[in-house]
Amino acid sequence: MTSSGIPLDSANVLSTSLECILYGFSVLMFMGTVWALTYKCRMQDINRPISVVAIMLFLISTAHIVVDIFRAEEGLVTYRDTFPGGPAGFFGDITQKSYATKHALYLLQTLLADGVVIYRCFVVWQTVWVIIIPSLLWCGSVVTGVAANYYIAQASSSTIIFVKPLGQWITAFVVLTIVTNFLSSGLLAYRIWVIDHNSSTIRATKRTMMPIVRVLMDAAALYSATLVTTLICFLCSNNGEMVLVDMAVPIMAIAFYMVLIRIAITRQTRSCLSTWTASEMEQGKLRPFQAHICQLTLKDGVSSYGIGSEDRPSTCNVESPCQM
Structure with missing residues (x-):
């Protein structure tokens, strides 16, 4: 089986250039995520698991682009005149350590990103039954991804990535990842939409959680479009x-960051919706009765209404933006 499409050396130059551009966007969005997680928050209130995931996605993206730049320097400069086949031969040799390293980093980034979506799905639904199928698909991604990287490590210099059984393992990995992302993101968006729809009868304003649903679907669509296009090219040996x-490595980080930033912006602009007063008779005098109803709050996708009432003015029970 032979490959087709653009030459391998040209493909490497293009991929590294586009990845650098996307990495620049991801750095800016990582800075926005750090702001979203720490703005007006005490150290003990910062959501540590989400912070760790954000940092890991950033570090893996950084490591991947460093390996790609190092690989480009090797193929186009160091071994340009000495490697059999020239730069195209170097980039087509999957036995290179840099090749195995970059694909191992891609595997880690994918598993981490998919795991976060499944975790969000669990937090929103509050039941483990909903995430059984996504979790099984995720486990399948682990198996197929590790198997693919194993075959890459065992390949000979004449092996190309599209041949069996390596190509079959890679195809299975990409398909499982696409299905996992579609299913988990769909369940997440559906649950938030149901909560928003059911709470519409008691909502004091027209503000809804649909912007959150839209950004979740936008992130899923961005990631899924990249994976589907990758799968098509791979099946065509392109x-x-x-x-x-x-490109998928920084895109995964961007998709994660954009959701967190959007949720943080929503929380920062959330305020009490309405206050009303009533009167009650006590010992012949009127006592004010005040109730404050606060807008829908979100804790990494979980929604609830905070309602507080007391005989004296009260404050709204709106969750801190630190707790994502």
């Missing part, structure tokens, strides 16, 4: 899959 795989 070298364009190299470009898309490298």
